[in-house]
Amino acid sequence: MMQVKHLTRRFGGLVAVNGVDLEVEEGSLVGLIGPNGAGKTTCFNMLSGVIAPSEGAITFQGKRVDGKKAYQFTQLGIARTFQNIRLFKSLSVLDNVKIACHFNCGYSMFRSFFHGPVFQRKEDEITEHAMEMLKIFKLDHDAHEISTNLAYGEQRRLEIARAMATRPKMLLLDEPAAGMNPTESAELMDLIRFVREKFATTVVLIEHDMKFVMGLCQQILVLDYGTPIAYGNPAEIQANPKVIEAYLGKDEEG
Numbered sequence: 001m002m003q004v005k006h007l008t009r010r011f012g013g014l015v016a017v018n019g020v021d022l023e024v025e026e027g028s029l030v031g032l033i034g035p036n037g038a039g040k041t042t043c044f045n046m047l048s049g050v051i052a053p054s055e056g057a058i059t060f061q062g063k064r065v066d067g068k069k070a071y072q073f074t075q076l077g078i079a080r081t082f083q084n085i086r087l088f089k090s091l092s093v094l095d096n097v098k099i100a101c102h103f104n105c106g107y108s109m110f111r112s113f114f115h116g117p118v119f120q121r122k123e124d125e126i127t128e129h130a131m132e133m134l135k136i137f138k139l140d141h142d143a144h145e146i147s148t149n150l151a152y153g154e155q156r157r158l159e160i161a162r163a164m165a166t167r168p169k170m171l172l173l174d175e176p177a178a179g180m181n182p183t184e185s186a187e188l189m190d191l192i193r194f195v196r197e198k199f200a201t202t203v204v205l206i207e208h209d210m211k212f213v214m215g216l217c218q219q220i221l222v223l224d225y226g227t228p229i230a231y232g233n234p235a236e237i238q239a240n241p242k243v244i245e246a247y248l249g250k251d252e253e254g
């Protein structure tokens with residue numbers, strides 16, 4: 001589904017991501033881990049078109065996509081969530097999801113106010129689709145609540161619901177379980193498994209919660225100072241001396 005070759009990003013003299021190679025197979029669930037500042041989010045920013053790589057290539061479904069804009073990545077079927085939740089704070093839970101649907105179907109909510117039955121029908125379809133997503137993420141009862149009134153864990157779920165509303169082929173989740181209690185994060189694991197199967201979505205996720213990553217991902221890539229130091233299944237990663245050293249050296253969260 002996605003091929004990444006020698007992905008590199010510099011910020012001035014700092015090499016934030018240094019020669020990352022990765023193959024993401026269709027339907028797989030891949031984890032990206034590493035200590036704070038290892039370059040994980042920077043990788044995601046390149047994989048979703050938020051920033052361009054300094055070097056390297058990203059191929060998605062056989063086409064080169066590096067250098068394209070973020071909205072083009074969305075159109076190609078790559079959706080993401082952010083480490084720092086980015087919701088439209090003054091909008092309702094439902095409208096946060098509907099807006100993502102509108103971006104995806106190529107006309108604005110504004111225009112739909114001034115048009116006739118065709119637009120009304122489209123609008124109804126979008127509402128229905130958005131509500132379906134909210135139901136899956138157990139947020140339908142809060143559909144008309146202002147998004148910032150939701151608990152932190154629910155806001156994280158809402159961001160995923162919104163990303164899924166664009167019907168992505170690939171979903172990138174940046175620390176989806178951050179700030180969740182153990183019950184919430186266990187439920188989130190089930191939800192991610194569920195949407196992956198139901199919508200045949202390929203998932204790549206960044207997470208510091210090792211129980212979460214090891215329990216969910218089939219393959220894991222480990223970055224340290226921007227450089228890939230290990231790739232393998234959870235058992236291989238947990239037994240890898242380089243990984244242990246990278247974490248023990250710098251990071252208590254691991």
Ligand SMILES: Nc1ncnc2c1ncn2[C@@H]1O[C@H](COP(=O)(O)OP(=O)(O)OP(=O)(O)O)[C@@H](O)[C@H]1O
Pocket residue numbers: 011014016034035036037038039040041042043083
């Ligand atoms: N826009 C930027 N300008 C300059 N430096 C940046 C920029 N974005 C990231 N960096 C630097 O690149 C390095 C990697 O940052 P990144 O956010 O990708 O790490 P991360 O692995 O996601 O860390 P965390 O686990 O803390 O989220 C850090 O040293 C960071 O300060």
Ligand SMILES: [Mg+2]
Pocket residue numbers: 040041042083
């Ligand atoms: Mg990060």
